[in-house]
Amino acid sequence: MHEKEGDQMNLFEKILSSTSIFKNRDVLRHSYTPEFLPHREEQISQLVELLSPLLKGGAPSNIFIYGKSGTGKTATVKLVMKNLDEVSKKVNETIIVHYLNCEIIDTAYRVLATIARKLGKNVPMTGWPTDQVYEEVKNAIESTGAKMVIVLDEIDKLVKRAEEALYSLTRMNSDLSSPRICLIGISNNLKFKSFLDARILSSLSEEELVFPPYNAEQLEDILKQRAEMAFNDGVLEDGVIQLCAAIAAQEHGDARKALDLLRVSAEIAEREGDNKVRIKHVRKAVKKIETDYMLETVRTLPLQTKILLYSMSLLAESMEKFTTGEVYCVYKKLCSKIGVEALTQRRVSDLISELDSLGIINSVVVSKGRYGRTREIKVDSDIEALKRALEEDYRLQELKKYEDETRKTLKLGIFES
DNA sequence: CCTCCACCGGAAAGCCGGGTCA
């Protein structure tokens, strides 16, 4: 019953010897910030330039950074901040750098509280009036005489939930005896500026920095740099990096996607026991990432949309493409089977558009002359995987029973028309 | 060239849960 020690060793040895592809997997993750960022020299030097008053006794303007996801905004800022932090220790200016992600820290209270804590103040997680925390921060800055750089990553998330946090931060400087705070806002959504109060906006975007998307060659450089650290020599087949770069460039020059693609490709190769990452693994990775994304999206869909999607997957089994009317017909039947109030066709029409923009289905408005104008819908995801994901929802379990029945009536319906 | 199908998609109003303010 008790295994010999040797047997267990062998089990682990197998795992050890099979990981010959990766040297360091972590450098391919988004959380990793490299020491050198290819093709961001321009942005880095601009940012350094804008922040330079800090070291010369002045206060820099607030900075607003905009760029699509995966264009290196966060990485650049983190890198510059690290350098700033190091250099501030050499000169006799106390510069406190505070980075916070507004997606996680999303209320005025929490924003101010983390700042206060950074300054060594003891502010409870909850309980104080927000004004009091604000005073605490103000006093702390005043008394330490420190300068502070506050990086607000994903700042667009704050607008919705805690605009007053932004307001209090932007007015902090005028409340102090001398300006000491520099705000750096990062956003990948330029539209968010239109929701912003004009006073905050003008204060926040005194200086603006734009991060353009990477093109294929630039992505290639980034991948090469990381691949060198991530993989053992010679494990990448020729063209693997180029392919990853090209695919990511087609999207919108998203370096994060490119890195994901490379990592997943290598993971697939590893799992297949291949000692090289090949083109075919990249192809598989594309599929896998696509399907994973699809499944994740599907799981979080609201019930009505799930039923709708289920109707579509049933239709997709017997016909390649179908119309809004057909889907609505099936959908209504399914709703009555599980005792759910069906939505109107108008609403369903909007839901179909939403599913289309999520990339789960493909719909085009076409005119069939005499036979009307409608959407032609295709399901271009893996239908089996899609159905399985939908059936995970206990509220859709019932539908499995009616699956065959529905298919039959569905066929009859088609013959009739 | 006109008709007319089977929807599309804009506008507006209703409903509902949650938050705010006096």
Add this chain to the structure above:
DNA sequence: TGACCCGGCTTTCCGGTGGAGG
């Protein structure tokens, strides 16, 4: 605490439309 407001979701209403068939 109740009046009020807000934003997301949904319904109601309805004018609009590309093109096969007459």
